Amino acid sequence: MKIYKYPNNDTWKTLSERPVIKQNTLDEIVSGILYEVKSSKDKAIKNLTKRFDGITIENLKVSRSEIENAESLVCTDLKNAITVAKSNIETFHLTQNTNEAISETMEGIQCWRKNIGIEKVGLYIPGGSAPLFSTVLMLGIPAIIAECKEIVLCSPPDKNGKINPAILYAANLIGISKIFKVGGAQAIAAMAYGTETIPQVYKIFGPGNQFVTKAKELVQQSGIAIDMPAGPSEVLIIADNTGNPEFIAADLLSQAEHGADSQVILISDNEDIINQTSKALEKQLSELPRKEIATKALENSRSILLENLESCFEFSNTYAPEHLILASDNGEQFISSITNAGSVFIGNYSCESAGDYASGTNHTLPTNGFAKNYSGVSVDSFVKKITFQKLTAKGISNIGPAIEIMAEAEELYAHKNAVTLRLKSLQNV
């Protein structure tokens, strides 16, 4: 992790750059997979699963008995922990389920919005070495709260043709039962176009490797909504002299272990904190099972010493981190300085792991600087807000003349006429 001392403001843009990912060659491969699934549906899914996952799957849909068996395969401690996380995530996400009041903009004109769950949504849960059951909770709970009618979950099968029981347990616990054994770009294609077995959805959520990300990007161009653009995970920590170097190092590493392309940034106005964190980092790193991955991530990473905390927040807003940790006893007083961030962790006891798993906030967040223009996943992501209006005779009488003038000025005479006819009919009453 390279240390930069008092870098000039001119260099901040460069210091905010993420590791570059080459993915031009992906376009052709992923387009091919999408085309194959669109044309041959289930047959294509089975062929691709054999090709990429090395397993022949007869029944793409996870059976009721597989779901029920999962419960006995997950240890009680983990089941209890998942239940705690579920409860907190539900509590926080329920606060997002707001209904706005009806607004009477003029006498006789009522306007309001109604939240309606997107009817069909798809959740992608990556496979690989670690079963991301936490992502099942983070995507599934807001989908359930939003009352999406059809929730489809896809996750790649392992070498035995199974999905990890913790994933099945978490899905079943929150009420998701349409689970399919398919991963990669072919899973995104299946949910975008539908197959004989896997239902088509209107919006697709979830993290994934570069094939999954590219597939989401491509299906978005054909009208399927996606949660947000993707990029490698990242954390930025702002520490003052009340920060704890051991905790800071642990938080940096818990981001760095996500992947070799992760990025971690430490900013401080205090040189001692930076130096002590470097030492703690080295020690903790040596004891880490995913040491190799974390070491690679640290190569993309930076410690930056700045003049004062104001500059630290200015840099952070330029960087727009996915996760922002305020390693300070006085974190709360800086909230108003934060303009660009996905999720903020205030104080020395608010570690990123808390939000990643169980405190209640969502862990699906904008990376790669997208915190400048995107929000993390929430109940909002799973609803459409439909506007309604009702005008009475009094209402159209009040507003009609203004509409007539504006429509005429925009040279839209049929728009005007729709009002004129109504106003005339009222004169005749």
Added chain:
Amino acid sequence: MKIYKYPNNDTWKTLSERPVIKQNTLDEIVSGILYEVKSSKDKAIKNLTKRFDGITIENLKVSRSEIENAESLVCTDLKNAITVAKSNIETFHLTQNTNEAISETMEGIQCWRKNIGIEKVGLYIPGGSAPLFSTVLMLGIPAIIAECKEIVLCSPPDKNGKINPAILYAANLIGISKIFKVGGAQAIAAMAYGTETIPQVYKIFGPGNQFVTKAKELVQQSGIAIDMPAGPSEVLIIADNTGNPEFIAADLLSQAEHGADSQVILISDNEDIINQTSKALEKQLSELPRKEIATKALENSRSILLENLESCFEFSNTYAPEHLILASDNGEQFISSITNAGSVFIGNYSCESAGDYASGTNHTLPTNGFAKNYSGVSVDSFVKKITFQKLTAKGISNIGPAIEIMAEAEELYAHKNAVTLRLKSLQNV
């Protein structure tokens, strides 16, 4: 407008199809424009404006005196009408500016969200024959309410190098002063990449022709957010025997006059209403200045007779209209049947023109079936919702053990260690 009587459910998907727009050839042209602006900035903008708008522009930025002069060029009636619309749009959009309560998910764990306006946003206002000052209000007012710090507005200059005074007046009235004389794909490019004169923004809003739409689609792929995917405008009207055929015809035409590619759909369980509307349509059409455009749009359009109102709503949800008008005295009783629509107009006095201009709701809505997965523009579109969390020592003690178990199950040991270190430090106190 072709009439379909009791079409079989199998044909609904076909009946919901929008007119197809060929735009494959656009890719190359628009990519070229984007590249030119990215490379040569203001110089490119001026060249492209000369090429496409036929005018040489010295100062891309509209001057303070041009903005002030606009006020004297707009007639008092229109100024008053715009003021009424502004007030209603503000009243309704202010109801969207909600702040959620802090949620204590467990003792010592507080989670909340804070709305922060996207720092830099760009509004595109098309030119052409009609000056769309109404769109200035519809995009500008929520941007102001969201407290976006930098609001950039681009609109093409006319043959005299001017922007229509009604557009300048509306912009100034709501407090927007960074206005630039540039249209088409080059305007989108300018806002996406920034030039010497035109600031770069993080999210771009607004309607436009196929060049603008394609440019928005392309810049989205490089990380600039856009309001929503675009398509031709459309209305679907559900009428029962209490609907007024004259009003229905006027509403259909006010959509049809938007463009030759607009689509209008009438659905009813009552054959008389359909027949009477057809007659009224013919008569009103003959008197319309934009008759030619509306006639073309009616060629893409359909009247559909169905067995009952339940089927009408089912069809409408399949179609997912941008605008849905319930031409009925009993419209309110069907609200719960609506799952897919952009904006709903309830009852015989709620014409689409009301929402297009002045009732208070937004007129930037999802077209082309996107009402299945997108919402219209609102204050939400201009904010990011950042999550915050604060854990106390008590909070991490409560939740820590669950996080440790989950992190270990996902094989993320640095995540676990970030908690373990904190729990240990508390044992030592």
